[in-house]
Amino acid sequence: MNIFRLTGDLSHLAAIIILLLKIWKTRSCAGISGKSQLLFALVFTTSYLDLFTAFISFYNTSMKLIYIACSYATVYLIYMKFKATYDGNHDTFRVEFLVVPVGGLSFLVNHDFSPLEILWTFSIYLESVAILPQLFMISKTGEEETHYLFFLGLYRALYLINWIWCYYFEGFFDLIAVVAGVVQTILYYDFFYLYVTKVLKEKKLSLPA
DSSP states (O other): OOHHHHHHHHHHHHHHHHHHHHHHHHTOOTTOOHHHHHHHHHHHHHHOGGGGTOOOOHHHHHHHHHHHHHHHHHHHIIIIITGGGOOTTTOOOOTHHHHHHHHHHHHHSOSSOSHHHHHHHHHHHHHHHTTHHHHHHHHHHOOOOHHHHHHHHHHHHHHHHHHHHIIIIIOOOOHHHHHHHHHHHHHHHHHHHHHHHHHHHHHHHHSOO
16 A cells, blocks of 8 residues: 555545535535446446455455445435436436446456456446546536546546556556556546636636736
8 A cells, every 4th residue: 555545545535425425415416427326336346346255454345345335325316315306318328338348348358267357357447437428418518526526537647656656666567457547547638627727717717906
């Protein structure tokens, strides 16, 4: 565990909690892609099946359980409790175009042809593109979950630095995780650019003439 991995995990957790609190406080899930949240719930479920087979540390187990619980809580709020506020008319990304190719790729390119390893690989590939329905929805509605997406993007960027650290100082390199992480970070590039320029513009407007 290095500082980049730790801060990456905390940024990821912050993104999830920010989204949950936003939905709960506003009693609305307007502008939020339920499809992206379903994909993330699937990502955490398939990625953390090792909870039943191995114990790494209290921190590791706790974070995995929190991620799973929060992801399904978000799905519940969107599709059950605040269903009336969910904008399904704009959440129209065809997720089968993500799940089917990712599923096929996980069978073809993996570290070991075993059920748990294939499912873990599936989760890594799927996580890299799970945000696409949300970005697609933003392109249609113009509504942004700014802080949520910012912390998600920060999490991916910190994990890229973490992998560089692991390669140079720990001799560890996972090509599947790195390539998928790079793809995911690229997807956030346009959002980060818009986010930074928006913040700078707001600060400029708030300064006295």
